Amino acid sequence: MSHIPDKRKPSSSIPGGTPYKRSRVSYADNDNEEYASQSLAAMTHERPRNNPLYGQKSAFPGLDVDAEGELFYGPAEDGLEYLRMVRSEANSLPLLFTAPKTQTTETQTIQTEQTTTQAQVNDTCEESTHHEDHEGTYVDGVFVARSTPAAPPTSPPAAYPEAQQSYYTLLHHRFLLLRSILKCTPPPTSIPLLDDSHPISLPRHSKIARKEWRHLLLSVDPQTVQLACMDMESILGVLGIMARLMSENVRSGDIVRVRRIGAWAWGLLGKCREVGQLGTEEVGEIRDLGKRAVKILGKMREDERAVQEEDQESVDDEDQDEERVGEQIGETGTADSEQAASAESEAPDHDMKDAGAENTTDELEAAKARLQAKIQGNVDEDSQAQTHSDTEENPDDVAMQTRAMLDMIITVVGEYYGQRDLLEAREIWQSI
Structure with missing residues (x-):
C-alpha cells in the first residue's frame, strides 16, 4: 500500500511570510490620507470665504x-x-491711522489758527477765481452738491420775428392738411379727366419722359388728383428734375415760372411719405433738393451784396466828381472876378465895361440853356424807365417770390424730413 504524502499548505502564522513569495508593502492607507488631504484642500480652494471684518x-x-x-x-x-x-502686507497695517498729538502752547495755537484761516480764505478766493463752475464740496468722504438758487423762469429769446413765427405755424398746418388730402384716394370719375399734360408716372430710365416732364414743370400747373395718383418713385424722379430747374428759373426772373415751380415743390413734398417710412436713398434725394435751395439762396445774398457795394462805389464816385466840378467852378469864378477887376481898373472908358458885361451875360445864358436841356433829358429818361417797368415785372417782386419759394422748400425739408441742419440757412425777415 503506497503512502501518498499530504500536500502542505503554507502556514499564514509563520512570521516573515512564505519563503517562495515576498509580501508586498501596501501604501493604501497613506494614499487615502493624501487623497483626503488633497480633497480637503481642493474644497477649501473652491469655496471662497467671506472676510470676517468687511464681509466681502x-x-x-x-x-x-x-x-x-x-x-x-x-x-x-x-x-x-x-x-x-x-x-x-496689507493685513499687517492698522485699520485706522491717527497722527500723534503734539503739545503746543496757547500762542502757537492762535498763530496756527490764524494761518489756517488765512489759507482757507486764499483757497476760497482762488477756487472762486479759477473754478467758478465748481458743483460742490468734498467733506469727510462725502461729496455735497452746491445749492443753486432758483432763477425766475424766463422765456428764451425768439430766433425769428413774431410775423415769421406766425408764418411758419401757418405753413405747418397747411402742410399737414395737404398731406392728409393727398393720402386719400381720388374719386374714380376725376382720374379720367386728366389730360396728356398731367401725367401720373415717370419712367426713371426714359429720356423722352424726363424731357417731357421738364417741359411740363415750366409750362403747366400741378393738379391735386394728379399728385394723389403718383407713386413714390415718380415723385422722387420729378423732384430731381425740378431741383435742376430751380437755378434756371431764378436766373430767368419770370415770376410766373417761379410761382409754378413753388407749387410743384409744395405738392410733391406733400405727397412724399413720412421720413420714418422712407429709405436712406429716398431721404438723400429729398435732402439734395433742400441743399440746392440753400445754395441758390446763398448765391442771391452774394449777388445783392455785390450790387450794394457797386452802388456805394458809384455814389462815392459821383460825390467826388461833384466836389471836383465845384472846385473848378469856384476857381473859374475867382479868376473871372479877378480879370473883371483888373479890366475895370485898367479900362480907359465905359465901352470896354459894356463889352465885358455882354460876354458874361451870353455865357450865363448858354450855361442855363445847357442845364435846362440836361434836366429835360433826365425827365425823358425817367418817363421811359417808368413805362418800361410798367410793361415788365417788378424785380423786387420776383426776388421776394423766389425767396419765399426757397424758404418754403428749406422749411419743409428741414422740419418734416429730418434735415434740421438746413434750417440755419433760412433768412430772418427784416421790417420794412
Missing part, C-alpha cells in the same frame, strides 16, 4: 489658505503667492 467675499478662493496667523513676505513663485504676499 474673496475673488480668489485659494488666497485665504494658510494666510491666518502668519505673514508671508515671499519670495513669490507664482501669481497667487504674489497676491498672498500683498494681502499679508
Whole structure:
C-alpha cells in the first residue's frame, strides 16, 4: 500500500511570510490620507470665504489658505503667492491711522489758527477765481452738491420775428392738411379727366419722359388728383428734375415760372411719405433738393451784396466828381472876378465895361440853356424807365417770390424730413 504524502499548505502564522513569495508593502492607507488631504484642500480652494471684518467675499478662493496667523513676505513663485504676499502686507497695517498729538502752547495755537484761516480764505478766493463752475464740496468722504438758487423762469429769446413765427405755424398746418388730402384716394370719375399734360408716372430710365416732364414743370400747373395718383418713385424722379430747374428759373426772373415751380415743390413734398417710412436713398434725394435751395439762396445774398457795394462805389464816385466840378467852378469864378477887376481898373472908358458885361451875360445864358436841356433829358429818361417797368415785372417782386419759394422748400425739408441742419440757412425777415 503506497503512502501518498499530504500536500502542505503554507502556514499564514509563520512570521516573515512564505519563503517562495515576498509580501508586498501596501501604501493604501497613506494614499487615502493624501487623497483626503488633497480633497480637503481642493474644497477649501473652491469655496471662497467671506472676510470676517468687511464681509466681502474673496475673488480668489485659494488666497485665504494658510494666510491666518502668519505673514508671508515671499519670495513669490507664482501669481497667487504674489497676491498672498500683498494681502499679508496689507493685513499687517492698522485699520485706522491717527497722527500723534503734539503739545503746543496757547500762542502757537492762535498763530496756527490764524494761518489756517488765512489759507482757507486764499483757497476760497482762488477756487472762486479759477473754478467758478465748481458743483460742490468734498467733506469727510462725502461729496455735497452746491445749492443753486432758483432763477425766475424766463422765456428764451425768439430766433425769428413774431410775423415769421406766425408764418411758419401757418405753413405747418397747411402742410399737414395737404398731406392728409393727398393720402386719400381720388374719386374714380376725376382720374379720367386728366389730360396728356398731367401725367401720373415717370419712367426713371426714359429720356423722352424726363424731357417731357421738364417741359411740363415750366409750362403747366400741378393738379391735386394728379399728385394723389403718383407713386413714390415718380415723385422722387420729378423732384430731381425740378431741383435742376430751380437755378434756371431764378436766373430767368419770370415770376410766373417761379410761382409754378413753388407749387410743384409744395405738392410733391406733400405727397412724399413720412421720413420714418422712407429709405436712406429716398431721404438723400429729398435732402439734395433742400441743399440746392440753400445754395441758390446763398448765391442771391452774394449777388445783392455785390450790387450794394457797386452802388456805394458809384455814389462815392459821383460825390467826388461833384466836389471836383465845384472846385473848378469856384476857381473859374475867382479868376473871372479877378480879370473883371483888373479890366475895370485898367479900362480907359465905359465901352470896354459894356463889352465885358455882354460876354458874361451870353455865357450865363448858354450855361442855363445847357442845364435846362440836361434836366429835360433826365425827365425823358425817367418817363421811359417808368413805362418800361410798367410793361415788365417788378424785380423786387420776383426776388421776394423766389425767396419765399426757397424758404418754403428749406422749411419743409428741414422740419418734416429730418434735415434740421438746413434750417440755419433760412433768412430772418427784416421790417420794412
